[in-house]
Amino acid sequence: MNPVDLARKLRREAAFEPTALARGRETLMAAIRQEVEPRRRPTIIPQLPYENVGAALSFLERAFGFQVIPASRLEGTDGVVHHALVEFGDGVIGIGTQGAHGAISPKSGGVESQYVSVAVADVVAHYQRALAAGARIAKEPRDQGSGAHAYEAIDPEGHRWRFVHQRLREVR
Amino acid sequence: MSSPSDAEVIGRSLGEPEAFGLIYDRHAATLLRFLGRRAGAKVAEGLVGELFRIAFERRKAFDPARGSALPWLYGIGSNLLLKHRRGEARRLRASARMAAGPETTDGRSSAAALDARLLFPRVADAIETLPDDERQALLLFAWEELSYQGVAEALELPIGTVRSRLNRARARLRELLESKGKGRVTSR
Numbered sequence: 001m002n003p004v005d006l007a008r009k010l011r012r013e014a015a016f017e018p019t020a021l022a023r024g025r026e027t028l029m030a031a032i033r034q035e036v037e038p039r040r041r042p043t044i045i046p047q048l049p050y051e052n053v054g055a056a057l058s059f060l061e062r063a064f065g066f067q068v069i070p071a072s073r074l075e076g077t078d079g080v081v082h083h084a085l086v087e088f089g090d091g092v093i094g095i096g097t098q099g100a101h102g103a104i105s106p107k108s109g110g111v112e113s114q115y116v117s118v119a120v121a122d123v124v125a126h127y128q129r130a131l132a133a134g135a136r137i138a139k140e141p142r143d144q145g146s147g148a149h150a151y152e153a154i155d156p157e158g159h160r161w162r163f164v165h166q167r168l169r170e171v172r
Numbered sequence: 173m174s175s176p177s178d179a180e181v182i183g184r185s186l187g188e189p190e191a192f193g194l195i196y197d198r199h200a201a202t203l204l205r206f207l208g209r210r211a212g213a214k215v216a217e218g219l220v221g222e223l224f225r226i227a228f229e230r231r232k233a234f235d236p237a238r239g240s241a242l243p244w245l246y247g248i249g250s251n252l253l254l255k256h257r258r259g260e261a262r263r264l265r266a267s268a269r270m271a272a273g274p275e276t277t278d279g280r281s282s283a284a285a286l287d288a289r290l291l292f293p294r295v296a297d298a299i300e301t302l303p304d305d306e307r308q309a310l311l312l313f314a315w316e317e318l319s320y321q322g323v324a325e326a327l328e329l330p331i332g333t334v335r336s337r338l339n340r341a342r343a344r345l346r347e348l349l350e351s352k353g354k355g356r357v358t359s360r
Contacts, residue, residue, distance in 0.1 A: 003345035006295045007314040012267040014208030020217040021200055027221025028196050031228050032189045070229050 035071045042092055045085070046116065049098035049105050050157050054081045056095050059156055063133035064088070064118075064163075065126070088118060106158030115152075115160035123149045123165045130163075178241035182234050192228050195241055200224065203245055209315055211256045212263050219256075223249050243318060243325035250308045250326060261300050268296035291349075298348035306341040309334055 050056040060066040065088065072085035083096040093116065098105045106112045120126045127141050130153050138160060141151040150164035176184070178195060185191040200220060207216035207223070226248050227241075234244060253260060272289040299307060305327070312318045312326055320338075324331040 003295075003298075003342045003349070004310070004314050006291070006349075007299055007310060007345070009271050010264060010267040010292065010296060010299070011209060011315045012263075012270060013205065014213035014216060016204060016208065016213050017217060020204060020213075020220065023217065024200055024204065024221035024224065025193070025196055028224040028228060029193065031225040032192060035189050 045092050047094040049103035051105050053097055063130045063135045112160050117162045120163045126163050127151045177239050179236040179239050182231050196224050199245055203249055210253050211259045215256050215259055219252050243322045247326035264296045268292040298345045306337050309337045310341040
């Protein structure tokens with residue numbers, strides 16, 4: 001018997017929830033809305049310089065769970081990304097090609113002139129994700145006297161990131 | 173008044189993103205069934221929105237010369253399914269049991285039913301062991317009934333590559349079925 005006909009005989013339908021299509025549509029519409037009505041942006045947006053913006057974006061997504069805002073991507077005619085905004089929670093930062101506004105990646109400059117502090121709900125889970133994605137860990141997760149639990153990681157171009165969960169003091 | 177082609181709608185959605193909703197309304201049910209056949213209803217329900225979200229974000233890359241967006245959407249769906257290979261394999265084996273018909277215990281099962289019970293699990297295993305690229309092409313062709321051209325558009329391959337992939341898949345299936353089959357269908 002023809003192998004394609006045999007394969008065809010294994011085709012089987014699956015029964016769906018009637019609401020499945022509506023839920024799928026909602027996922028799409030949320031993505032459309034995100035593009036149509038840019039959310040309120042923070043007043044201050046730090047810009048970090050990189051040698052390789054594309055590689056930086058994929059690392060930041062993979063290791064730290066940041067999300068590129070699709071409509072913000074600026075690409076050259078060669079398809080190379082020059083700049084994009086990434087968001088995490090309600091924070092936004094810009095990832096751009098070094099030199100465009102004077103700033104230089106620590107990889108080229110050899111110095112870290114700043115670090116970025118990011119609030120996360122679960123420091124250990126975040127740490128494990130970053131570790132699995134190959135982030136260099138500068139400080140292992142630990143409790144700090146002030147009630148903060150934090151770790152620090154260095155991204156592939158040497159920018160330092162501090163991920164912190166601040167335990168609030170109990171209000172009496 | 174004819175309705176605009178998918179290519180026209182996607183073109184319009186570059187300036188008016190909401191227009192992309194029409195692409196969903198046209199094709200989501202087809203893609204939901206496709207994902208369901210491959211990975212089951214539950215996985216399909218979770219993936220269909222994701223599929224169209226990805227399509228929306230990549231709509232700039234859609235080649236307007238294609239006209240219909242369906243093969244392109246099948247291609248995005250095929251990639252999403254690669255992450256669900258285990259569920260797919262499970263479902264394929266369950267399909268094999270169904271195709272083989274119910275087990276009978278009263279001894280009245282025909283020789284044909286017996287053959288089917290031995291044959292279909294082997295077909296499922298054989299499909300399962302195909303490399304991803306051949307399995308994708310075979311199932312788009314056999315289950316979704318895409319043409320060679322449609323499979324080529326879905327997997328973004330030249331049509332000649334699709335033809336050779338399908339030929340390889342056929343040959344491999346035949347070989348797997350024959351090597352495992354012969355000599356086992358002897359009892360009774």
